[in-house]
Amino acid sequence: MEVRVFPDAYGAALYTATLVETTITQLSSPVLGLATGGTMIPVYQHLVQFHRRGLRFEHVTTINLDEYVGLEPTDRHSYHAFMREHLFDHVDLSLDCRYIPSGAACDLTAACRAYDEILQAHPIDLQLLGIGVNGHIGFNEPADHLKPHTHVVELTEDTIRQNARFFDAEERVPTRAITMGLQSILFAKRIVLLAVGASKAQAVREAITGDIRTTVPASLLQLHPQVTFVLDEAAAQQLR
Ligand code: F6R
Secondary structure (H helix, E strand, O other): OEEEEEOOHHHHHHHHHHHHHHHHHHOOOOEEEEOOOHHHHHHHHHHHHHHHOOOOOOOOEEEEOEEEOOOOOOOOOOHHHHHHHHOHHHOOOOHHHEEOOOOOOOOHHHHHHHHHHHHHHOOOOEEEEOOOOOOOEOOEOOOOOOOOOOEEEEOOHHHHHHHHHHOOOHHHOOOEEEEOOHHHHHOOOEEEEEEOOHHHHHHHHHHHHOOOEOOEHHHHHHHOOOEEEEEEHHHHHHHO
């Protein structure tokens, strides 16, 4: 495991974006696993800037980690809308090569199975991750058991409270989501987890230095041979 600490969130996001850029330029048909959330917004801003300076996405496939259950892709709170707003609408990524779970599907079990088939057909070269204050990755919430494959998850009160900032009111935050499972995440060839801010410090410490346990899903990343934690000083403060 590699841990890179930057003086501020800007430097951490820029470094993360350059890792993505390197993957895009080095591979002939790169597959990126993407995350949403506030931490990722500056990463996507940098990637859009890189695109304006010549970085091409036409040969890239993207696979997002998760989506809320019950939100149509057109809903402004959906992760479909997030990705369009922050990345997809600004780069030359083909419409056919972007995948996000179908949270609005009538048959969610079939939607999860279909997503696993997409993951099997497109092994992820670089998986971007954020981390929840409770140690979740994707929407794999702390629990006694974790699921390997794509599944529907009940969001914890912690996560609902954290994500309320993206909605008009906490009551509007969906209580369920579809998420890639732990095995699918760990199957990525390389994983880059970006965490910034003091609110993430405890989860980061437990993920990096704690025992591997399902109550801190990010701790399972210790099992991966090529994972990089990219942190700002605030998120790294409990590592000393
Ligand atoms: C989002 C996702 C989540 C977020 C995490 C951190 O696709 O998978 O695990 O990465 O909740 O969110 P922010 O960046 O908003 O703190």
